[in-house]
Amino acid sequence: MEFHVDKYVEEGLLLLSKLISYKTVLEEYNPKSDAPFGEENKHALKFILEYAKKDGFETLNDKNYAGHIEFGKGKEILGILAHLDVVPVDGQTWKTNPFVLNISEGKLFGRGAMDDKGPLVASYLAMKLLKDQGFTPKNKVRLIMGCDEESGSRCLAHYFKKNPVPDLGFSPDADFPLIYGEKAHMTYNFEGKLDNTEIITEFTCGTRYNVVPALASMKLSKNLKKEYLDFLEKNHYEGKVEKDTYYAYGKGSHAMVPQNGVNASFILFEFLNETAPSTLSEFFVKYLTFDPFGKKLGYDLYDEEMKELTSNVGLVHIKDGSILIGIDSRVPRKEHEDVMRDKIKEAAKTANLRANVLGFGGFHYVDPNSFLVTTLMGVYKEVTGDTTAEPMTIGGGTYAKFIENGVAYGPLMPGREDVCHIADEYMLLEDFKNAILIYAKAIYELTK
Numbered sequence: 001m002e003f004h005v006d007k008y009v010e011e012g013l014l015l016l017s018k019l020i021s022y023k024t025v026l027e028e029y030n031p032k033s034d035a036p037f038g039e040e041n042k043h044a045l046k047f048i049l050e051y052a053k054k055d056g057f058e059t060l061n062d063k064n065y066a067g068h069i070e071f072g073k074g075k076e077i078l079g080i081l082a083h084l085d086v087v088p089v090d091g092q093t094w095k096t097n098p099f100v101l102n103i104s105e106g107k108l109f110g111r112g113a114m115d116d117k118g119p120l121v122a123s124y125l126a127m128k129l130l131k132d133q134g135f136t137p138k139n140k141v142r143l144i145m146g147c148d149e150e151s152g153s154r155c156l157a158h159y160f161k162k163n164p165v166p167d168l169g170f171s172p173d174a175d176f177p178l179i180y181g182e183k184a185h186m187t188y189n190f191e192g193k194l195d196n197t198e199i200i201t202e203f204t205c206g207t208r209y210n211v212v213p214a215l216a217s218m219k220l221s222k223n224l225k226k227e228y229l230d231f232l233e234k235n236h237y238e239g240k241v242e243k244d245t246y247y248a249y250g251k252g253s254h255a256m257v258p259q260n261g262v263n264a265s266f267i268l269f270e271f272l273n274e275t276a277p278s279t280l281s282e283f284f285v286k287y288l289t290f291d292p293f294g295k296k297l298g299y300d301l302y303d304e305e306m307k308e309l310t311s312n313v314g315l316v317h318i319k320d321g322s323i324l325i326g327i328d329s330r331v332p333r334k335e336h337e338d339v340m341r342d343k344i345k346e347a348a349k350t351a352n353l354r355a356n357v358l359g360f361g362g363f364h365y366v367d368p369n370s371f372l373v374t375t376l377m378g379v380y381k382e383v384t385g386d387t388t389a390e391p392m393t394i395g396g397g398t399y400a401k402f403i404e405n406g407v408a409y410g411p412l413m414p415g416r417e418d419v420c421h422i423a424d425e426y427m428l429l430e431d432f433k434n435a436i437l438i439y440a441k442a443i444y445e446l447t448k
Contacts, residue, residue, distance in 0.1 A: 001135065001444055005437045008125045012432065013108070015051070015124070017101035019044055019117040020110040024085045026151045035064055037085060037155065041147035044084045048124070048145065055128060066146040066159035069124065071131050074139035078446055079166025079406065080127075080439070081156070081399035082120035082173060083149035086112040088207050091215030091264075092252055092423035107426040115420040118427040119172035119411040119435060120145060126439035137447035142166060149173070149399060150210065156402050166406070168372050168446070171399040172439065174408035177380045180373055181393035182401060182408070183306055183330040184363035186340055190325040192353035194318065198278045203318035205265040209328040211421045212261030212312055214252040216268050217245050224275055231271045239267065252422040255312035255328040256395035258292035260418065265316040266290055280323065283351035288313055294329065299343045303332035306393045323353065330395030334363045364401040372446070376409055379441045383434060389414055409442070411435045 022044035026037050035042035042064045049059045052069040061067040089098045089111055096102040098111040108118060123143055130137075144166075146155035187209050194200065205216035225241045232239045238249040248268045253261025266289040273281035287296045294300045294311040301309040315326030331340065337360050348355040366373060368391050381387050391407075400406040411431060412418060419425045 001133065003129065003437055003440055005129070005433055005440070008129060008436060009433055012121050012125050012436065013101070013103070016108065016110075016113070016118055016121045018047060019084065019121065020101045020112050021099055022047070022084075023099050024112070024147065025088045026085060026148065029148070029151070029154065037064070037147040041085055045145060045147055048084070048120075052124065056131070057127070060163075062159045062163065064147065066144060066155040068145065068163075069127070069143040070140055071127060072137035072140040072447065074137060074447070076139040076168075077164060077166040078137070078139045078141050078443065079169030079403055080123045080141070080143045080443075081146070081169060081171040081402065081406070082123055082143065083116045083146045083155075083399065084120065085147050085150050086115065086117070087150050087211055087421050089423070090207050091213060094423050098425070103429070106429050108429055108432060109424060109426045111425055113425055113427045114411065115425065116149070116173045118432055122411065122432060122435035123172050123439050125436045126443055129436070129440045130443060135444065137443070139167070139447045141443055141447060144399075146399065150208065153399065153402075156399060160402060166403050168405040169400075169403045170376065170407050170409035170442070172410050172435065173398045174394060174396055174410070175392070175412045176384075176410040176414065176438075177386070177389040178373060178376050178391040179394050179398070179400070179408035180366045180368045180391045181306055182362065182364040182397055183309075183332055183393070183395045184334050184336070184361060185397050186329045186331055186337065186357065186360045188327055188329075188344060188355060188357040190323070190327070190344075190348055190353045191356055192323045192351070194321045194323060195279055195352075198280055199276050200272070200280070200318055203268070203316055205317070206313075206315040206326070209314035209326050210255040210312070211314055212250070212253040212255060212258050213264050213314065214250045214261070214423075216248045216250070216264035216316065218268055218318075219244055220246065222276065227275050228271055231274065237267050254396065254418065254421045255314060256310060256330050257418065258310055258312040261422075263290075263313055265313060279351050283347075283353070286350075287347045288325075297343050297347055299336070299340045301332055301336050301339065306332040307395075308332070309336070310395050331360075362397045362401055366405060366407050370405070372405055373407060375445050376407065376442055379438055379445055383438050383441060384413075386414065410438060
């Protein structure tokens with residue numbers, strides 16, 4: 001089998017450019033609509049399915065929740081699970097338009113270039129390369145594409161109600177060489193009311209639980225403009241005061257690695273607790289600020305294989321006296337749930353808040369010695385020449401969890417900068433080409 005990737009690269013860039021142009025950010029979920037995750041997601045899914053159909057693939061659209069592209073006639077299904085939706089760009093400063101593919105210095109810039117439109121296109125081209133050469137897989141090869149991965153994966157939950165779960169597969173939505181284990185995932189809120197001594201009248205920070213927010217703003221009933229500007233200068237933070245609004249600028253990051261970001265809300269609460277302390281600011285500083293591993297809350301849990309727990313304050317919204325603090329934690333083991341519930345309830349009581357757990361689950365594990373893992377690792381090593389890398393576990397949650405025998409496989413190469421969910425997201429052109437080759441060889445080895 002010949003794997004001539006170069007002839008597909010130009011086509012891939014055109015495809016990626018088109019997909020990036022769709023602003024597939026979830027605004028509102030409406031299950032009664034023919035566009036449950038918004039018109040842009042609907043149109044992006046329709047575009048890629050029509051494109052694949054013209055290339056001779058079998059396609060299916062599941063009510064614009066998700067869809068698939070398929071070839072092969074076997075009884076079993078090899079699933080490749082990717083997503084079309086992206087996280088917002090709110091609060092981020094991009095050098096170029098995030099919804100226009102910009103190719104510069106060997107990098108493909110654009111929202112979704114790495115997470116997950118670039119890998120989706122690479123997977124599609126891998127299938128097309130094999131199909132063009134007349135390869136007949138012993139299994140069906142099915143590229144399944146969802147539209148809600150970043151906000152709960154309701155897309156695939158809907159899709160798999162009527163469509164079979166693949167027998168094995170991978171999700172091109174993480175790191176190489178391979179992810180065989182994903183931590184459990186707890187999302188919870190602290191909720192309550194401001195007391196009469198609080199000077200915050202309004203606070204806005206974050207749009208997603210799974211993003212470290214890079215922008216926060218607040219309004220106060222007391223004029224502390226001079227004190228705030230002095231605080232920023234003294235601590236070398238970035239921010240400003242504009243009219244009656246106080247702004248703080250941090251650094252965005254994916255919630256699975258909150259230590260790579262700077263949470264903008266922390267800057268404002270550290271200032272408040274230093275200058276005009278209140279029950280809420282004391283709670284925030286005591287339990288939340290600048291603590292990506294949950295030490296302050298007392299649940300800094302660790303597992304030798306799954307590694308440390310991480311904790312991200314993704315949302316802080318205060319309006320009309322109501323408080324909402326939304327937290328995303330990646331938890332090493334399922335049995336850690338009870339410890340976490342106890343700890344957050346204890347903390348909430350100290351500030352007359354309620355701890356509301358929205359969900360817990362998502363723990364996923366595949367034997368690292370299985371046929372799937374060893375085969376995919378072999379392909380990675382053959383293509384890259386990297387014989388030292390080992391399969392690993394992560395805090396991120398991918399579509400791989402929908403398949404019992406499924407793993408996350410690329411596209412981020414070892415040692416590369418992780419740019420998911422942040423401004424100026426990009427994928428190296430070299431890595432895009434390698435992803436096509438790796439995925440083509442992987443499909444071939446798993447289905448020959």
